[in-house]
Amino acid sequence: DSGVTQTPKHLITATGQRVTLRCSPRSGDLSVYWYQQSLDQGLQFLIQYYNGEERAKGNILERFSAQQFPDLHSELNLSSLELGDSALYFCASSVDGGIYGYTFGSGTRLTVV
Amino acid sequence: GESVGLHLPTLSVQEGDNSIINCAYSNSASDYFIWYKQESGKGPQFIIDIRSNMDKRQGQRVTVLLNKTVKHLSLQIAATQPGDSAVYFCAEEKGGKLIFGQGTELSVKP
Numbered sequence: 001d002s003g004v005t006q007t008p009k010h011l012i013t014a015t016g017q018r019v020t021l022r023c024s025p026r027s028g029d030l031s032v033y034w035y036q037q038s039l040d041q042g043l044q045f046l047i048q049y050y051n052g053e054e055r056a057k058g059n060i061l062e063r064f065s066a067q068q069f070p071d072l073h074s075e076l077n078l079s080s081l082e083l084g085d086s087a088l089y090f091c092a093s094s095v096d097g098g099i100y101g102y103t104f105g106s107g108t109r110l111t112v113v
Numbered sequence: 114g115e116s117v118g119l120h121l122p123t124l125s126v127q128e129g130d131n132s133i134i135n136c137a138y139s140n141s142a143s144d145y146f147i148w149y150k151q152e153s154g155k156g157p158q159f160i161i162d163i164r165s166n167m168d169k170r171q172g173q174r175v176t177v178l179l180n181k182t183v184k185h186l187s188l189q190i191a192a193t194q195p196g197d198s199a200v201y202f203c204a205e206e207k208g209g210k211l212i213f214g215q216g217t218e219l220s221v222k223p
Contacts (some may be wrong), residue, residue: 002156033210043157043202043213056210090156099145099206104156
């Protein structure tokens with residue numbers, strides 16, 4: 001157990017729908033990162049939050065959004081889902097927003113049908 | 114550009130042999146590199162890292178080599194075991210985010 005908790009583990013939904021993925025970072029970690037892993041794109045950085053504020057943005061679609069709450073858990077919202085959004089979504093956390101101690105959760109597998 | 118790529122998508126080795134997984138990166142200004150192991154159904158797991166001021170770093174049964182001249186990174190696994198079967202990714206750190214290569218699937222034959 002990495003200490004980073006992601007729920008749900010699996011999610012199946014229809015095109016056009018909206019889903020929310022949740023991530024609880026390791027105890028003491030202030031920063032949360034979201035990554036998407038698909039077969040054709042590999043692991044791609046989406047967005048980073050540090051202590052409630054957005055710090056960095058990567059290849060995140062406008063249909064996707066995220067936030068980090070005062071208790072430091074984070075949610076990734078995916079809307080108007082398309083078949084191509086089917087992927088594994090990983091959350092990682094670190095203490096200070098840097099790379100050291102960067103730990104990944106087990107991911108949420110999203111299937112859009 | 115921002116790309117980290119792997120030379121081989123799959124690698125099959127005999128149990129007990131040494132494994133070498135290669136990675137090329139394109140950003141010569143990169144300062145920090147990490148190798149991750151990803152088993153089926155799990156998230157990437159840290160294996161070993163190296164900073165750009167080093168050429169080699171050793172861990173338990175693993176060694177990372179960095180050749181900055183040709184922008185090449187390799188992961189060596191000694192005495193490969195069935196439990197080493199997984200997908201291995203190299204990653205390059207940039208501004209707190211990781212840029213991953215496509216991954217190499219390592220298969221260990223008993």
